[in-house]
Amino acid sequence: MINFNGTLVSQDSNILVQNRGFLYGDAVFETVKIVNSKVLFLEDHYFRLMASMRVVRMEIPMNFTMEYFEAQLLSLTDKLGISGSARARITVYRNDGGYYLPVDRTVSFLVHATTLDAVLYSFDEKEYEVDLFKDFYITKQLLSSIKTTNRMLNVTASIFASENDLANCLLLNDTKNVVEAIQGNVFMLSGAKLITPPVSEGCLNGVMRKQVLGLAKTIEGLEVVEEIISPFDLQKADELFITNVIKGVQPITRYRKKTFKTDLSQKLVLKLNEVISLS
Known part of the structure; x- marks a missing residue:
């Protein structure tokens, strides 16, 4: 009973x-x-x-x-x-x-x-504003890199985003560096350098993250690295986007008072769809 x-x-x-x-x-x-x-x-x-x-x-x-x-x-x-x-x-x-x-x-x-609804990945041109979620932090450990059903941090961050009219939040690790978004990995373009946090920082070892890293390395003149991203770096970025296997590439258009370009995001969506069409 x-x-x-x-x-x-x-x-x-x-x-x-x-x-x-x-x-x-x-x-x-x-x-x-x-x-x-x-x-x-x-x-x-x-x-x-x-x-x-x-x-x-x-x-x-x-x-x-x-x-x-x-x-x-x-x-x-x-x-x-x-x-x-x-x-x-x-x-x-x-x-x-x-x-x-x-x-x-x-x-x-x-x-x-x-x-x-769609077979191919699409490019979303709608405004997509994010901010930092600082109530709880991701720990830099192996468990953070895999998908377990303990997603209370992501659930709470989603509620925070909804309450603040945000499309998403960027999550921080216990050393206050940017790790990922609520439901995907984060990439930052600064000049000709594309950066995503290393898995050792506590981010999910994303399947789409791996695909985007590989595709980005085929773009001439683009340096692709796995490096720490601090919150201060976001304000200096030219472009920010989120990746996951369902959405593909989601460009971020605004972080606080900063607006971002979406040129690389569009290019990567096209490359992803080429991969799907050929497979």
Whole structure:
């Protein structure tokens, strides 16, 4: 028997009572974009999920190959009849039992998917204002670089952004340097130098981050580096943008009183779409 919203009900009626992902955030996840029944950047997503499971000492099933991972995602979108573009998330959680110490390290997973309007990445020309979120900080540790279901900082920052009419917030680490945005990695263009924080600063080891780093290095005359970004650097930047696998490249148009160009963002969106068209 449990108390659920003030009503006493059978414990068996609520599957979350022993779910470790719900109780302790004992879960990792991957969000992917699927285009025409193909998982974009499949290898990167799969190996990041495997690395995340190893970091938190989950037992990886022997059958959990890249082909199996892909099949589980596509079987759902096919069943849903999504033929164009979809957003799919797979959440892997340790099985029920124990308190902080799990009874065993075996896992289960859950996949859900929704339709996306566009197949290709688009360039958003709307105003996109951001500011710093300084209530809580990301710690510079390995756990910060993987996707766990403990995203309370991101949730709280999202509420802060909404309350202040911001499109997004930039998150800081415990040494007060800029790490990432609420839902993506951050890049800064200063002159002919494109900078993104290194993973060692506590940012997510983003799949789209990796793609953009590679594509940016093909642009002649552009220096691409992984370096620390301080809040003071933002005011001197020529361009700022956010990357994630669902949106692609999201240009930031305003930070406080500073407005930014979007030329490089537009160029990178075109290059991303070329990659998708050729794959």
